[in-house]
Amino acid sequence: MNQLVPPARTAPTLTFAQLLSSTRRGARLARLLTVTELHSWGAPPALTERAELVVGELAANAVLHGRVNGRDFCLGLTLDGAGSRLTVEVTDACGERHPQPPPVEAASDGLSTGGRGLLLVDALADHWETVPYPPSGKTVRATLITPGRN
Numbered sequence: 610m611n612q613l614v615p616p617a618r619t620a621p622t623l624t625f626a627q628l629l630s631s632t633r634r635g636a637r638l639a640r641l642l643t644v645t646e647l648h649s650w651g652a653p654p655a656l657t658e659r660a661e662l663v664v665g666e667l668a669a670n671a672v673l674h675g676r677v678n679g680r681d682f683c684l685g686l687t688l689d690g691a692g693s694r695l696t697v698e699v700t701d702a703c704g705e706r707h708p709q710p711p712p713v714e715a716a717s718d719g720l721s722t723g724g725r726g727l728l729l730v731d732a733l734a735d736h737w738e739t740v741p742y743p744p745s746g747k748t749v750r751a752t753l754i755t756p757g758r759n
Contacts, residue, residue, distance in 0.1 A: 620690035623650050627684050629668070631676040631701070636668035639684045639699070650688055652695065656755045659733045660686075660695055663751050666726035667699040670708055675701030675747070693755045697734075700748040707739045708749060 625646045629635035643664040647657040664684065671682040685698035708727055730737055734751040742748045 620692070622690055623686075623688045625684075625686040628681045629684060631672050631680060631682050633669075633672060635682065636665070636672045639668035639682075640665040642684065643686060643697075646686060647688070647695075650692070652688060652692055653755050656692075656695055656753055659753050660697060663697055663730050663733050663753065664699070666730050667697065667749050667751065670726060670749070671699050671701040674706055674708070675703040677702035695753045695755075697751045697753070698748050700742050700746055702746045704741055704745045704747045707747060 625642075627639075627642060629639050640661055644657060644661050647660060652660075668682070668684065675682065680702035682702070683698075683700040685696075685700070687696040687698075688694070730751060733753070735754045737749065737751040740748050740750060
């Protein structure tokens with residue numbers, strides 16, 4: 610007797626996007642929304658903690674360095690169906706300034722007043738990059754992977 614085997618179901622990809630004001634309050638809200646959303650999706654705590662720090666740094670950079678008067682920044686989150694790969698996107702309106710982490714020596718000399726945030730992003734994210742967001746903005750995209758989760 611032949612039976613039809615239904616195709617394996619895969620969990621859907623989960624997404625979240627929110628425009629936020631280019632203020633310190635907006636950056637803080639981005640971090641809080643990330644934690645709330647990842648908790649509601651059942652994301653692993655280790656992934657949520659890393660994402661909270663990465664979003665905090667990227668949102669702070671969008672507010673400090675990517676701010677254009679009257680323009681918001683956008684937070685985007687995408688969690689794959691297996692819950693093992695999170696993509697964080699922070700888009701701002703200032704495309705001519707691309708983030709570059711300082712050399713490790715400059716950040717650890719104790720004299721510089723900034724630049725450590727991107728070193729943190731570099732350490733916590735499995736990959737990050739900056740891509741243009743036409744017509745004049747940019748998106749900083751970070752990927753966080755939880756190994757061994759199926």
